[in-house]
Amino acid sequence: MKFTLQHADPQTKARAGKLETDHGTILTPIFMPVGTAGSVKAVHQHELLDPIHAQIILGNTYHLYLRPGLDILEKAGGLHRFMGWDRPILTDSGGYQVFSLSGTRKIKEEGVMFKSHIDGSKHHFTPENVMDIQRTIGADIIMAFDECTPYPCEYGYARKSMEMTHRWLKRCMNRFDETEGKYGYSQTLFPIVQGSVYKDLRVQSAQFIADQGREGNAIGGLSVGEPAEMMYEMTEVVTDILPKDKPRYLMGVGTPANILECIALGVDMFDCVMPTRNARNGMLFTSEGIINIRNEKWKDDFSPIDPGIGSSVSSFYSKAYLRHLTISKEILAAQIASIHNLSFYLWLVGEARAHILAGDFASWKAEMVKKVSTRL
Amino acid sequence: MKFTLQHADPQTKARAGKLETDHGTILTPIFMPVGTAGSVKAVHQHELLDPIHAQIILGNTYHLYLRPGLDILEKAGGLHRFMGWDRPILTDSGGYQVFSLSGTRKIKEEGVMFKSHIDGSKHHFTPENVMDIQRTIGADIIMAFDECTPYPCEYGYARKSMEMTHRWLKRCMNRFDETEGKYGYSQTLFPIVQGSVYKDLRVQSAQFIADQGREGNAIGGLSVGEPAEMMYEMTEVVTDILPKDKPRYLMGVGTPANILECIALGVDMFDCVMPTRNARNGMLFTSEGIINIRNEKWKDDFSPIDPGIGSSVSSFYSKAYLRHLTISKEILAAQIASIHNLSFYLWLVGEARAHILAGDFASWKAEMVKKVSTRL
Secondary structure, X not given: OEEEEEEEOOOOOOEEEEEEEOOEEEEEOEEEOXXXXXXXXXXXHHHHHOOOOOOOEEEOHHHHHHOOOHHHHHHHOOHHHHHOOOOOXXXXXXXXXXXXXXXXXXXXXXXXXXXXXXXXXXXXXXXXXXXXXXXXXXXXXXXXXXXXXXXXXXXXXXXXXXXXXXXXXXXXXXXHXXXXXOOOOOOEEEOEEOOOOOHHHHHHHHHHHHHOOOOOEEXXXXXXXXXXXXXXXXXXXXXXXXXXXXXXXXXXXXXXXHHHHHHHOOOOEEEOOHXXXXXXXXXXXXXXXXXXXXXXXXXXXXXXXXXXXXXXXXXHOEHHHHHHHXXXXXXXXXXXXXXXXXXXXXXXXXXXXXXXXXXXXXXHHHHHHHHHHOEO | OEEEEEEXXXXXXXXXXXXXXXXXXXXXXXXXXXXXXXXXXXXXXHHHXXXXXXXXXXXXXXXXXXXXXXXXXXXXXXXXXXHOOOOOEEEOOOHHHHXXXXXXXXXXXXXXXXXXXXXXXXXXXXXXXXXXXXXXXXXXXXXXXXXXXXXXXXXXXXXXXXXXXXXXXXXXXXHHHOOOOOOOOOOEEEOEEOOOOOHHHHXXXXXXXXXXXXXXXEEOXXXXXXXXXXXHHHHHHHHOOOOOOOOEEEOOOOOHXXXXXXXXXXXXXXXXXXXXXXHXXXXXXXXXXXXXXXXXXXXXXXXXXXXXXXXXXXXXOEHHHHHHHHHOOOHHHHXXXXXHHHHHXXXXXXXXXXXXXXXXXXXXXXHHHHHHHOEO
């Protein structure tokens, strides 16, 4: 993998870059649609290319490991071939889902015992086998196995957890570096900064992560319920330490405004279920603001959902029609809203990149943050 | 509307025709995907064009009347504009849904009182207002208000019901003929033959319907639980009487084999929820036979769903991937399976037409009925 920093904004810490993988090039800042179980919910693979213009998608190790399982994925020749997506994929380490979805789990130094949320079966994730699992899934970028601390989190727990995450990282790197990709293309491992909302822990963790010299670095444990200002503060503490010549990935963030603010703090990569999950609940992010499509006011608004983002789906269907489908619980409602929201997110990061390159990112961002936070 | 009978098969009663409407031409025999509430479930409008190649779709008056309601549809300029579909549309009369979905309903000579399955509100359908409603929805082909008798049905009830359906037809025609389309294009009214599974009633009804001299005719009250042989027998009784120079529409039919058999009996138009409803339950109709995609045998079958029907979606996704999505309850499973099944149905009627024109329909049909009935 090769990252090229193309331009650094002089007024903010925003950057425009280029990340080259064996499955193609990613222009940053970028948003990665979440394809939990090998499908970005309600979206066809060709729709990810057009009209969404996704450049990389995310898969969840926990889900893919449980279903369809490693046996099927390996026989298929990896996730790209299994699902029919030949652009880059990033997989998380499964840690987050083990903590949030699995009923019973026991965290020990060795790893985590957990029960499947599907059938209650028992499983064990360790830093080593999570590397092996992600080798088999075959993502281009794979994530270190970490503990994502909740919010709020006591200082003592946050420190101990961070230290274990660092020890786990060493084990991840050892395993990753002594193994090879299974399908003839390169994979790379991103370590994850933890430390909860404690500045000294974040500094310590960011320095530790930076010292490992991997090809990219991630910031975890944020967007878990803390106030946005706290998230921005922690993000900035970390991006000030992480190497400038490596991509920075802020995990699980966030709203359009969160993304713009964090781009301004030097983050290059984002993922979040919000555009697809909220779409399924009738919440649309548009270039003019936020729409609750269930609202009565849209019932006879026959204007397009959002003609301003160059997405064929957002220009084709009207607000009134989408409202009708949503109220009527038609599957097509989820399809249209998911494509729209993802198109909007990809449009937004594309615009951010264009303004970074054009040199007017700061003023554009200030205006845009207001717009995208407005409730229409 | 103009119907041209292009070719009559000498060995069977199958026909190839051309039906011209203000929204475009339909080549028959044709299958009409069902778009109940203004959406063919899980399918985008552009997907109906390609890869499905739908030429006409069906909307349900009962559903559209309740939601989004006539006010919205009229403001939108009719259903075509509301949903963004500029090819032909046929609407049923709402009678079938009143009888099957509405909890409480009272059938009287004047019309039917019913309660909405959505909110329990009370409504009244009469032959006259159902014409007005379909004028407002704006379908190219609208259906007479009839009573669809259940199976089994006592002879006395079937006869009385048929006679009322005939009286209702007169009222439908009067209202239809004294009103005009609202959106600048022509609409046409199809009457419906009833008579349950009684040959003498079917003969009587078919003669009555034929005598009205409308531009097309429909056969209702079949595919409601009676044995297939009985359905074929009644269909043939009716098609032998209905005028040859008008299209015949067999309502609510059916399986791929049903459709092939009824094409051979002289039917030109079909609709059925089966391809989309069964798709959502993981049942696929393919050119090689029927697949239950949940079956373990497909878990590592990475071959395309059905490469034999020229549908990009059916060629792109593998059986193993679709099985995984189905088992995982991913929305994309419903999307892929619905597009596939509809692509297959449209492929099947297109092939039937080609073989009618080529003169080898009978032998092709015999072979195909076996194939499409096989469980893989």
